[in-house]
Amino acid sequence: MVRTISEQGGIAVRTIIGSNLIAEAMNRRSMAPTAANALGRALMGGVLVAVGPASTDSANGEEIDDVDACETVQLQFRGDGPLGNVVVIANEFGHVRGTVEHPGVDLRLRDGTPDVARAIGLGALRVVRHRPEWREPYSGAVPLISGEIATDITLYLTESEQTPSAMGLGVAVADDESAVVAAGFLVQILPDATDEEISIVEQNVQAMPPLSQLALSDSHCNELIDMLLRGLGSRDRHTSYPVFRCTCTRARALRTMELLGQAELQQMVDADVTQEVRCEFCSKAHDFTAVEIRELLDMPPA
Numbered sequence: 346m347v348r349t350i351s352e353q354g355g356i357a358v359r360t361i362i363g364s365n366l367i368a369e370a371m372n373r374r375s376m377a378p379t380a381a382n383a384l385g386r387a388l389m390g391g392v393l394v395a396v397g398p399a400s401t402d403s404a405n406g407e408e409i410d411d412v413d414a415c416e417t418v419q420l421q422f423r424g425d426g427p428l429g430n431v432v433v434i435a436n437e438f439g440h441v442r443g444t445v446e447h448p449g450v451d452l453r454l455r456d457g458t459p460d461v462a463r464a465i466g467l468g469a470l471r472v473v474r475h476r477p478e479w480r481e482p483y484s485g486a487v488p489l490i491s492g493e494i495a496t497d498i499t500l501y502l503t504e505s506e507q508t509p510s511a512m513g514l515g516v517a518v519a520d521d522e523s524a525v526v527a528a529g530f531l532v533q534i535l536p537d538a539t540d541e542e543i544s545i546v547e548q549n550v551q552a553m554p555p556l557s558q559l560a561l562s563d564s565h566c567n568e569l570i571d572m573l574l575r576g577l578g579s580r581d582r583h584t585s586y587p588v589f590r591c592t593c594t595r596a597r598a599l600r601t602m603e604l605l606g607q608a609e610l611q612q613m614v615d616a617d618v619t620q621e622v623r624c625e626f627c628s629k630a631h632d633f634t635a636v637e638i639r640e641l642l643d644m645p646p647a
Contacts, residue, residue: 346392346439346585347566352578355538356546359396360569361587363389363527364560367516369589370443371525374628377451378518379459383431385516385527386461386494388443391420391435392587393512393531394472394498419473420498424489426466427452431494439587442626459518462492470497472505495529502533509534511547515556526560530569545576591627598622598631603641614639 348359367385376384395418415436422431429446452460468489475482485505489497495514502510514529532550534543553572570579601622602610613620617635624630 346396346587347570347582348396348585349570349574349579349582350535351542351546351574352580353539353542354580355535355542356574356577357533357535358530358570358573358579359393360530360566360573361389361393361528362560362564362566363392363516363529363587364525366392366441366587366589367518367525367527371518373589373591373626374444374448376445376448379451379453379461379464380428380445380448381518381525382459382516383428383461383464383494384433384443384445385518385525386514386529387420387422387431387433388435388441388589389514389516389527389529390494390498390512391418391433391443392439392441393529394418394420394502395435395437395441396439396585396587397437416474416476419475421471421473422465422468422489422494422497423471424466424468424492426450426464426492428464428466431465435587439585440590441587442589442591444625461494465489465492465494467492470501472501511550513550513553513556515558515560517557517561526557528556528560528564528569530556530573532573542577546573549573549575589627591624591629593624593627593629595631598624599633599637599641602633602638607642610638610641614642 346361350357366388370384370388371381415438417434417436420433427447427450431445433443435441450464452464454460469486470489471486473482473484487501487504490500495512499510499512502508511532516527518525532546549572614635620633622631
């Protein structure tokens, strides 16, 4: 991922090549090509929104001592299409995780490419931002007007956060899931932008080739920035490396079992069964014995 602003300071640009990021997500959980395409776009969109132009430099994939001590952004696509809910959570360091409710969905257009818009459908996009110093998270929502992830995120940024924006996201996944390429960008108009800057960058955005084609041609982030800021120049460019990282732990998985209720937990203890809890983001499984489940009931061992 590379981020910069135009030479005169009126346009902020972030670009991302998400091939490795999405490949890791697909490696964690089996998905049909359309589901993988939708999740891949959402993962890149989440990173582009979370790692803003004024953020501190990314940790470049390194561990963060306290992941709760940084800004996070959650995107929830709640459409009426067969994919169900698509959820992505990203933080300012470029750590991101995401899931689709029905990963086996594979809708295609007539030319055989994934039909992400129909798979997601219409509904609502809800975005939740949280910073450690805030008492409560900020939440905003816009209607899903197209099912096209980039278009819907752009609508949210423009209407709910009052930041005129343009986003592009492109993913190409092989039918046998053996390979994936992906690219994306986010352009935002800053308060001091001149009419000339805005006009030029709008023309540049309109002239951008399909991002999946650029990814297939091995384009890199700096090439995308050169296209988007053609005629405007750029200041220093900051490079970081987003990663798919899940924050699930055994302790958190055990806490989710409390949602089952005392009666159901008691049945598991009486039957002396082992219960599996599988993370919806990374598919890691945690097995809990009847003895561990008994602790949730605050019962002494027999």
